[in-house]
Amino acid sequence: xxALEIRPEEHAALVDGRPLSLTMRELQLLVTFASRPQRIMxxxxxxxxxxxxxxxxxxxxxxxxxxxxxxxxxEALPEMRLIHTHNGIGYRFSPDx
Amino acid sequence: xxALEIRPEEHAALVDGRPLSLTMRELQLLVTFASRPQRIMxxxxxxxxxxxxxxxxxxxxxxxxxxxxxxxxxEALPEMRLIHTHNGIGYRFSPDx
DNA sequence: TCGACCTGTGAAAATCCTGTGAAAGCAGGG
DNA sequence: CCCTGCTTTCACAGGATTTTCACAGGTCGA
Numbered sequence: 155x156x157a158l159e160i161r162p163e164e165h166a167a168l169v170d171g172r173p174l175s176l177t178m179r180e181l182q183l184l185v186t187f188a189s190r191p192q193r194i195m196x197x198x199x200x201x202x203x204x205x206x207x208x209x210x211x212x213x214x215x216x217x218x219x220x221x222x223x224x225x226x227x228x229e230a231l232p233e234m235r236l237i238h239t240h241n242g243i244g245y246r247f248s249p250d251x
Numbered sequence: 252x253x254a255l256e257i258r259p260e261e262h263a264a265l266v267d268g269r270p271l272s273l274t275m276r277e278l279q280l281l282v283t284f285a286s287r288p289q290r291i292m293x294x295x296x297x298x299x300x301x302x303x304x305x306x307x308x309x310x311x312x313x314x315x316x317x318x319x320x321x322x323x324x325x326e327a328l329p330e331m332r333l334i335h336t337h338n339g340i341g342y343r344f345s346p347d348x
Numbered sequence: 349t350c351g352a353c354c355t356g357t358g359a360a361a362a363t364c365c366t367g368t369g370a371a372a373g374c375a376g377g378g
Numbered sequence: 379c380c381c382t383g384c385t386t387t388c389a390c391a392g393g394a395t396t397t398t399c400a401c402a403g404g405t406c407g408a
Contacts, residue, residue, distance in 0.1 A: 165340045166291050173291055178339045
């Protein structure tokens with residue numbers, strides 16, 4: 155069974171020892187998610203951690219990058235649903251699918 | 252299937268037993284890459300290993316030599332993408348393509 | 349001395365990443 | 379069902395980063 159391994163200090167997220175090709179933002183977002191598994195995180199929290207500032211009230215960047223990250227994770231790990239949406243609140247990262 | 256073989260102690264990189272004609276820098280770079288397969292390496296790391304000193308902050312030597320190395324590898328092994336770019340970070344050597 | 353080659357640099361060209369607006373899709377309440 | 383609000387995805391323009399080229403200086407052997 156393929157596993158996802160995240161190594162922030164190596165700027166890498168690996169599947170079967172092979173790094174995914176993520177952009178900086180995508181990786182930062184994934185690292186942030188992975189640092190708080192199973193925790194429901196608001197867009198505000200995610201934005202603040204990844205972008206390092208407060209988001210505009212109508213900012214949708216987090217959603218867009220969640221979508222991009224899902225696309226790449228979904229390609230490398232088709233069977234797993236790693237990022238769950240919590241309607242009206244935010245997102246949750248679930249390492250075991 | 253053609254294979255790439257690297258013999259640092261013989262100062263050689265072989266494809267099907269035939270040595271590539273690489274310059275010193277190109278070979279050092281390839282050897283450095285090959286010593287850490289699948290690992291994303293920053294320009295700093297690569298420069299430090301190959302040149303033996305810290306790079307100027309705006310130094311692009313690594314990029315230039317990656318380009319030269321790719322050209323020679325690409326000629327000898329057309330079907331393989333051995334060196335991958337990780338935007339904003341550095342490069343990664345993937346022995347199996 | 350000459351020619352062939354290697355090196356590092358600057359800069360132009362090519363490529364990729366980012367954030368945004370907007371359209372399309374989905375969920376839940378009534 | 380049908381609304382409404384929220385989420386997902388797309389396309390694009392601007393910016394940032396990477397790739398490639400040409401060149402000047404250096405080295406080495408013929």
